[in-house]
Amino acid sequence: MTTSTVTYQGNLRTQALHLQSNNQIITDAPTDNHGKGEAFSxxxxxxxxxxxxxxxxxxxxxxxxxxxxxxxxxxxxxxxxxxxxxxxxxxxxxxxxxxxxxxxxxxxxxxxxxxxxxxxxxxxxxxxxxxxxxxxx
The missing domain is CATH 3.30.300.20 (K homology (KH) domain)
Structure with a gap:
């Protein structure tokens, strides 16, 4: 059974969806690696x-x-x-x-x-x- 689905949103951001609970996590690249650092890397x-x-x-x-x-x-x-x-x-x-x-x-x-x-x-x-x-x- 698949645990999660991760989708690239653009601008070095991803959205992870936990399939059992429907909870979501956003990630951003950190500022020291070309990112915005607006979320967990x-x-x-x-x-x-x-x-x-x-x-x-x-x-x-x-x-x-x-x-x-x-x-x-x-x-x-x-x-x-x-x-x-x-x-x-x-x-x-x-x-x-x-x-x-x-x-x-x-x-x-x-x-x-x-x-x-x-x-x-x-x-x-x-x-x-x-x-x-x-x-x-």
């Missing part, structure tokens, strides 16, 4: 997908453990390389709103690091992942 989506996947897996594990992770967020930084132009590094900092004991932290962090996107990204792309909790640890 395809490489922004790659980096953002890593954080989204990690938060989803954390949510699944948290539900299994009957703990609340609502409000947890991730800050994402994509670092590009040249020649060839590619994503070189993805930095993700996950900010929990709740504090947990050390055992729970280890379980949630391990779950995040084994999310399907993390395991699908080429090993040449550095994944620099950090976890922060309200008490600073």
């Amino acid at each position: 395809p490489t922004d989506l790659l980096a953002t997908s890593l954080a989204s996947c990690m938060l989803t897996i954390i949510g699944i594990k948290a539900a299994d453990m009957a703990i609340d992770v609502v409000g947890t967020k991730a800050d994402v930084t994509k670092v590009m390389a040249a020649d060839p132009r590619r994503v070189n590094e993805i930095k993700v900092t996950i900010e929990f709103q709740q504090d947990f004991d050390e055992r729970t932290k280890k379980i949630l962090e391990a779950a995040a690091l084994t999310c399907p996107v993390a395991k699908s990204i080429h090993p040449d792309i550095n994944q620099d992942i950090h976890f922060n909790y309200p008490n600073g640890q």
